[in-house]
Every structure is written in C-alpha cells, then in structure tokens.
Amino acid sequence: MSYRNAFSRVLSDVIAPRAERTGREGSFPRGAVTALGEAGLLGLTVSADLGGGGRGPAEAAEVVARIAGSCPVTAAVLQSHYAAVAVIEACGSAWVRGEIAAGRHLSSLALADGAYGAAGATATRSGEVVALSARKREVVAAGEADSYVWSSSPLAAADGLTLWLVPAHAPDLFVPARPDGAGPHGSATSTVVADPVLVPADAMLGEDGAGHEVVRRTVLPWLLALRDAVGAAAVHPSVAAAESAPSARAGAAQLSAVAPAATALR
Structure with a gap:
C-alpha cells in the first residue's frame, strides 16, 4: 500500500x-x-x-x-x-x-529558551555525561513526545549553539501539569524544564557549536515548508511566537524564537 x-x-x-x-x-x-x-x-x-x-x-x-x-x-x-x-x-x-x-x-523541537531576553540553556560536561539546564518554551507534545531536539550553549566552542537529543522520560525533566503554550488546544504545547537533565555526551546532534547551521539549513526550511503548506491557521508555535517578537523583524524571523540561532541568522 x-x-x-x-x-x-x-x-x-x-x-x-x-x-x-x-x-x-x-x-x-x-x-x-x-x-x-x-x-x-x-x-x-x-x-x-x-x-x-x-x-x-x-x-x-x-x-x-x-x-x-x-x-x-x-x-x-x-x-x-x-x-x-x-x-x-x-x-x-x-x-x-x-x-x-x-x-x-515521536519527537519534537525544544529550541526556544525561557522568556524573551532570558538567559539561554547551558550545558556542562563531566566525563561522558552532560548536564543540560534550561527552561524551554513553546514545546509541542511536551510530556507526550519520546524525545526533544534540544538546544544549549556549546560545551567548548567559543560561541554558537549545540543541539542534543534528549529522552523525554529522562529524570529531572519537568512539564507543568497544565499546558501553558500557545499551540492549538490539545497539542500539549507547554514549557519543559531541565533542572538539570543528564544525557550521555553522545546525545549531541552534530558538532559542538554548529547548531546554528543545523537550524538555518535544516530546521528553518522544514518549518517554513510545513507552515506554507498549512497556512497561518496551524502554524508551528515556534514560528508564531517569533512573528510577534521584536527580534522577528531581523533576518529569518520565523524561527527567531530560538534566540541564539536568530542572532546568527541576521
């Protein structure tokens, strides 16, 4: 079939x-x-x-x-x-x-950090374990997905963004009892808090500090293609949030809810 x-x-x-x-x-x-x-x-x-x-x-x-x-x-x-x-x-x-x-x-994006202007997600390595601390907003299927594509500051690179695959069932990963995001009612769009969450070092997606390029070359084109297909009525909250934010008016605005990536895309 x-x-x-x-x-x-x-x-x-x-x-x-x-x-x-x-x-x-x-x-x-x-x-x-x-x-x-x-x-x-x-x-x-x-x-x-x-x-x-x-x-x-x-x-x-x-x-x-x-x-x-x-x-x-x-x-x-x-x-x-x-x-x-x-x-x-x-x-x-x-x-x-x-x-x-x-x-x-089922996977989902966890790329937007806290409130606009708030400190971004951090990553600290100890041996083969990495501690990720963050308050991610506008995560679709929060508490329902099996994993999140997660962004943080780099481990060692001077600047940039690092991406991780974080298991949704990992200890010390919290989702509010009531969804607080802007997605469609029922999409479980909410905040996900890591306080911190521990992941293996090999959970890194791509190279340390190279997440901006992945966002620009992969995430953004996919979200825009999907957005264009469904129209504004079912736009991904990462895009919707970005379009109402001040930073949305600079470069690749539709994904500037991911603050560090938006800076790189200007």
Missing part, C-alpha cells in the same frame, strides 16, 4: 472522526499519533535504508496540510515531529532513526 493510501485511511478512519472531540476537550491526539506511526507516517521522512518512507519536505507538507484541514491539533504535533526528525536524520543515531521509521517514536 502506498503511503498516500495508508494516510488517507488513517485520516478518514481515525483523525477526522476524533478531531472535534480532540479540540473540544483539549486532549492530546494519542490515538492519531499511534495510527500515524502504524501506517508509516511518523517515519515518512526517514531513510528507506532504515525502513522509513524516504520522502522529503514536500510529501511531509502534503500530509500535514491534509491533516490540518481536519485536526489542527494533530497537524501541529506532526509539524514539530517532522522538523525534529529532519535534524535526527542529519545528525542522529541509526537506532533512534530506526525507531522513528518503525512508528514507535
């Missing part, structure tokens, strides 16, 4: 019938996410060599746009997932990519 046929079945049988209730009750669309995983849609953009669909942003945007017409909540979750997977595909391990391809892993 082609991914389009599988997707159409999930959309008509699972997502659309539950959309009104999901929005009304503000419940996370776990059933939709599970069905998308089983149909191969969570792994749509993972390499075919690892069992994924091997598709790109155009196909992902098509899927998100069609979902947005029925359930903006599920569309917002999938937007963040596909953008996060783009980073994982470029920099992550074969194991986690295989888990995504198998439909067992």
Whole structure:
C-alpha cells in the first residue's frame, strides 16, 4: 500500500472522526499519533535504508496540510515531529532513526529558551555525561513526545549553539501539569524544564557549536515548508511566537524564537 493510501485511511478512519472531540476537550491526539506511526507516517521522512518512507519536505507538507484541514491539533504535533526528525536524520543515531521509521517514536523541537531576553540553556560536561539546564518554551507534545531536539550553549566552542537529543522520560525533566503554550488546544504545547537533565555526551546532534547551521539549513526550511503548506491557521508555535517578537523583524524571523540561532541568522 502506498503511503498516500495508508494516510488517507488513517485520516478518514481515525483523525477526522476524533478531531472535534480532540479540540473540544483539549486532549492530546494519542490515538492519531499511534495510527500515524502504524501506517508509516511518523517515519515518512526517514531513510528507506532504515525502513522509513524516504520522502522529503514536500510529501511531509502534503500530509500535514491534509491533516490540518481536519485536526489542527494533530497537524501541529506532526509539524514539530517532522522538523525534529529532519535534524535526527542529519545528525542522529541509526537506532533512534530506526525507531522513528518503525512508528514507535515521536519527537519534537525544544529550541526556544525561557522568556524573551532570558538567559539561554547551558550545558556542562563531566566525563561522558552532560548536564543540560534550561527552561524551554513553546514545546509541542511536551510530556507526550519520546524525545526533544534540544538546544544549549556549546560545551567548548567559543560561541554558537549545540543541539542534543534528549529522552523525554529522562529524570529531572519537568512539564507543568497544565499546558501553558500557545499551540492549538490539545497539542500539549507547554514549557519543559531541565533542572538539570543528564544525557550521555553522545546525545549531541552534530558538532559542538554548529547548531546554528543545523537550524538555518535544516530546521528553518522544514518549518517554513510545513507552515506554507498549512497556512497561518496551524502554524508551528515556534514560528508564531517569533512573528510577534521584536527580534522577528531581523533576518529569518520565523524561527527567531530560538534566540541564539536568530542572532546568527541576521
């Protein structure tokens, strides 16, 4: 069965019938996410060599746009997932990519730090363990995803940004009991706090200090492609927050909610 046929079945049988209730009750669309995983849609953009669909942003945007017409909540979750997977595909391990391809892993972006102008996320290494401290805002699927693509200051580089894959179940990672983000009701868009969270040093995505380039070359193009496909009604909160912020008026503004990256993109 082609991914389009599988997707159409999930959309008509699972997502659309539950959309009104999901929005009304503000419940996370776990059933939709599970069905998308089983149909191969969570792994749509993972390499075919690892069992994924091997598709790109155009196909992902098509899927998100069609979902947005029925359930903006599920569309917002999938937007963040596909953008996060783009980073994982470029920099992550074969194991986690295989888990995504198998439909067992939902990821999300955790790139925006605290309030505007607040201190950014930090990273401190001790042996093979890194302590990440941060207050991340506007995280879609907070407490529901399996991992977060996370940004911090570099470990050793003089400047820049470093990206990490942080397991959502890691100890000392906290999500408020009630979502406090700007995403669609039910998308579990909220703050995620690391106080700190400990991750292995090999959880780094790419090179230390090279996260700006990953944001510019990977995250931003994916978010913009997905945003353009669905329109303003289902825009990713990282983009929406940026567009209302003062820093949004300089260079690649749509992702300037990620303050350090926005500076580099000006």
